[in-house]
Amino acid sequence: MNHQWHALEIKDVVDFLQTNEQEGLTTVDANNRIKVYGQNVLPSKKLPTMLEIFARQFLSPLIYILIAAGLFSTMIGETIDALFIFIVILANALLGSFQEYGAEKSAAALQNLLKIYARTKRDGKIIDLPAEELLPGDIIYLESGNKVPADVRFVQVNQLTIDESLLTGESIARMKDVQSLSTDNPISDRLNMGYAGSTVVSGRGIGIVVATGHSTELGKIADATVSTESNKPPLSIRMEKFSKDISYIVLGVCVLLAVLASYQGIAYVDIFFLAVALAVSAIPEGLPVAITVALSVATKRMSKRSVIVRKLTAVESLGSCTFVASDKTGTLTVNQQTVKLIVLPSGDKFKITGEGYNGTGEILNNSSHLNRIVESAIMTNEATLDDEQQEWVHSGDAVDVALLALGYKHGIQPKAFRNSKKIIHDIPFESELRYSATFYQDGEVVKLAIKGALESILPLCSHTMSSGEVASIDTQAIEQQANDLANQGYRVIAIADATLSQHVPRVTPAISDVRNLNLLGLIALIDPLRPEVKAAVDTCHQAGVQVAMITGDHPLTALAIAKELGIANNGKDVITGSQLAVFEDFTHPGFLEVVKRVRVFARVTPLQKLQIVQALTQLGNFVAVTGDGANDAPALKNANIGVAMGSGTDVTKEIASIIVTDDNFTSIVAGIEEGRTAYINIRKVIYLLVATGFAEVLLFLFALLFGLPIPLLAVQILWLNLVTNGFQHVTLALEGAERDIMKRPPRKPSEGIFNPVMIKQICISGATMAIGAFGLWASLLSLGMDEHMARNLILMLMVLFENIHVFNCRSETLSAFRVPISRNYYVIGGVVAAFGIHIFATHNSVLQNILQVEPIPLGTFFPLLLLASFLLVVMELFKFRLEKQ
Structure with missing residues (x-):
């Protein structure tokens, strides 16, 4: 089925799939539908047998010549000569087979993305059903930590956020709702849909399964990797x-x-x-x-x-590359939101070191003036982040987890601090409100901590609190601060607080009851670079290997990372998927010219990433493509050399020639x-x-x-x-x-x-x-x-x-x-x-x-x-x- 499910009203989806929200599918329906739709499994490629790998070793022109020489020697009675030649051929085949078979076994991820259980309503009862048995029309229930087992159209949501980075390349989990959308909405903006293989970060939701197996967005990508022909390795050529x-x-x-x-x-x-x-x-x-x-x-x-090398020729292929087209999220970056900057209303800025969801790092030039902003960020927070036996364990929204990491760097134990206060009432984040808030007892007074989008917080504030002094708020100056941060690729969160009274309210307080909030400051987050990547990219440039970033993320965020890496200089080096869409295909002269010039491709679709790689190849490059999401798979398959990250999806690992098990971009340079x-x-x-x-x-x-x-x-x-x-x-x-091997230009x-x-x-x-x-x-x-x-x-x-x-x-x-x-x-x-x-x-x-x-x-x-x-x-x-x- 290839319907615009996101554009349909819930009633139309129910009618079309002939299902029932209250009862779900019946057993009879399920038995009939399994014959039509088949099991909910991704297309997969069988591992080659040892015999197939052994036979593959003889597919070489040089081997053909040697076999001919051996046969000629046999025909003229030179059996010793023939024996020598055939021993060499056999020894080569055995050695190559042993290496490739071991690599295939090491790389066999076997596509476990859909091998999970799903809470499903069948015959009016909620049961745990193996995900491969799901069918279009099934009603499923999702909650925090679940993998989405099929493509679903949501009918109910409660603070539901889903990480869809494997499909979209965006590192921020999206808040979901149930409203129908316009037909031209891209996957990244379909807020009423959940896609197979993505992960529920927080909240709960109920959805109708609309696509399974091959028909899911993930399945389409997997199908594309099967149908796309791989380029010959340079050594083979x-x-x-x-x-x-x-x-x-x-x-x-x-x-x-x-x-x-x-x-x-x-x-x-x-x-x-x-x-x-x-x-x-x-x-x-x-x-x-x-x-x-x-x-x-x-x-x-x-x-x-x-680094796992699945085929021997892949090593030399990586060494031959003239161009590395890299995914951003999880490859160049840590794929973990991190607070990097705090800006006070006075203009004072505080930089924060460290990357990812942990307490490693510090606030440079730390000040007690930051206490209120960090404490408020911890109080209005639904996530967890704990150091358990020297391993950091987290759950919840990415921004909330990042703010807890900030607390550790400021010297506060978030859980202990929050437990020391009496929580009166929490207002969870909602997409309509665009903020979250917490009322809590602090000694003899009741306080409010609130965080969210600046455009939602700023109208509630009448003054600022900076350096211990109250000042009138300068709305334009604050907005300019936020714009400057956004232009640098940061995600901006505003933090405010208020002191309400000396007594606990008898009724649940609401933000509408509060006046004259204090704007404490702006917190700037970004999915930061992996620490070693800058040096690795510099080494690529020294070696004459060009590097480009291809991502589904926001262009400003992508440009900020690219500038830090030395991949791009300004906005002229960036193009978006919507701008590329004006060209018919990758053979268009305009498309080729853009690909030749631009080094950052943002908001691109999986198909566009594939076309970019095809264009780079047509321009005469030997292209290495890195990635970890299913959205990267077609491009990896089409490249001269596909490099998958070990933490990535099984779809990418299935078709990649090289798998970097530690997700370290430096390993790619080592491979070159x-x-x-x-x-x-x-x-x-x-x-x-x-x-x-x-x-x-x-x-x-x-x-x-x-x-x-x-x-x-x-x-x-x-x-x-x-x-x-x-x-x-x-x-x-x-x-x-x-x-000097990495200071030489690549071979033409x-x-x-x-x-x-x-x-x-x-x-x-x-x-x-x-x-x-x-x-x-x-x-x-x-x-x-x-x-x-x-x-x-x-x-x-x-x-x-x-x-x-x-x-x-x-x-x-x-x-x-x-x-x-x-x-x-x-x-x-x-x-x-x-x-x-x-x-x-x-x-x-x-x-x-x-x-x-x-x-x-x-x-x-x-x-x-x-x-x-x-x-x-x-x-x-x-x-x-x-x-x-």
Whole structure:
């Protein structure tokens, strides 16, 4: 059903749903309706099985190439070569599956938003019914602390306030009523409606269920996340391009080899074997494992910082982002109203430190003149805030709780203070009155404490009480104070009091009986920034990552927070959802221009947030979207990387790639750093593997051009690429973060893995290794050494080249001698292991036969080491020249 329930009169809602306010649905009605509407559950996505996750590991172009190489090797009888390749593929799949399955289990929130019980009237009796059994037409009863189990139209309310921030992004609970509204009212202004997943803060209410499951506003958002396609992770895009490039290169070189070999009269069978050997040398077989290791390491580092990474590629995706679109409430702010400023009628201002619902903080330059304003705020208060075993527990309206926190900071125990006074009469807050008041006995006199909206309190006041002195009230000055605070994004509460008589009234007193109230001052509240967020946003800016705020909150409040963070400078940086609504969709040039310029988007709908993200992507950004409410879910799904807060809704956690369990924005910045580190480490691995592969290809071509036998057998090439080099390239994936990594601009979205510097390094280092190895090969053959022994020496030289080149690959720009070994002690272990396993192979009879190798005398080994060291000299000269440019 898609009706404008908020615009209908209660009688029309009852008639349309064929229900009865006094009796509720009958059992017969319920049984019939369940067949039509189904259960009241949100759409959910099944957790992938281990088998599905395992199968997903093979969906990579590079894996396809490796499988093809393995099949070719099997067809031509090279079973050892094929076995090596398939072992690598299987090891990579198992490692990736283990990581992703563990992350999925950790992130499985399983959408518990509607798994609650609801007080429901069925057959004229009030029963506790599982929320999933609710149906349109059911009459339900809500009270403080309840989760709203379905979309409801209220028919009775009593001081009912509901926190709907998960849908609207607004941090203030809204007071509900039953009056019908105009059809064009947005969700945030539908005061006669309650929406599934929201929370009752105070009061009581009775409502008619009008929508369940998929039909609720929350269900529509959940449906949108299922239907919206996720963008490909940046690493997947880059690796697909890299795999295609490698495929074309291998194919091109193989064709060239075939032409040259055919020209020289080599038999076609031998040409085929040469092509396979060449393909094996060119394909970086160890790369999938290295990528998985690099991302797994980053994932583990993130888990220690309270971040769950659901898919390995998500780490690098966050590192690739050029733009962070953040929710405000609960992400940048603490989602707890806090008193930050007290302004007296005299103009004196008192700042208050601390954030949230606790007594941590103080009133700066505290004065006894504040006693009356703080005491009145405590007396006219229906909330609770207690320190129970070092944990602050609260209930009630957000503003009331914030005022109790103010009492603690002023040195007053609110509960004890209120209990010390005899309460005569409370006037609770009502939306029509816009104030609350309390009459109480204080010694020999009766006092009135009152708080509320200034426009309601000010007409009741005839004078002010500030600094212990009575003064005539300056209405315009007070209104200007309130306007100034509102323009700074504060929520303003006026506090007043009065002394009535020396005797307790015999009848219940009313505000209309009171004259000449004292205006004590204005209290300014705001949902404050998380303490660590400012530094985190500054770090993003240093890293060249743009930050924008997208919120359903008031534009002035959003601007105040954004200015404090350095996201916005003035009102020109803010736009509202109603202003965006003039554009047809996100592809409109005007919409794109606004998104490109503006950094604060206020009062936006979930659909508009999605469109903003789509526009940012179309403008060429890699977008990370953070959020905690169900209203954020479609945008998170559409972004390059979705980041959900751990305290947020299950809908967002279900579709997010990363979940920040401690709700700390700083963790997002840490994720960017870890992602950049992971990608740089992957580049280091690619540099090592491609350079050594390029050297092997050149070595083959040189031998073919000069009419010499191939210097290495296919099994020896696999040994180099998968075993000796395998130990080393994995250790490169464990490199720590480079010191200036968060001071570099983000990579351009269009940038591939290979940039000009890396291409030059691969060509120079590969050519150096190839020339050195070919020169030795040609010399040994010219001296009459048999091919078997010569290949043994060439293989050892290539192992030594790889051992040394690892240190070149630790940085693309810094000298190998300037990269601290403390950043990665594993690299030493990798080099020792790679060299050690090859020495072991030359002495092991089984491996000797497979690899066709034998031990090398020390007198021969040291000249080989000296020749291999020339590679280090060449690359140091290259980096020296690069640094001078």
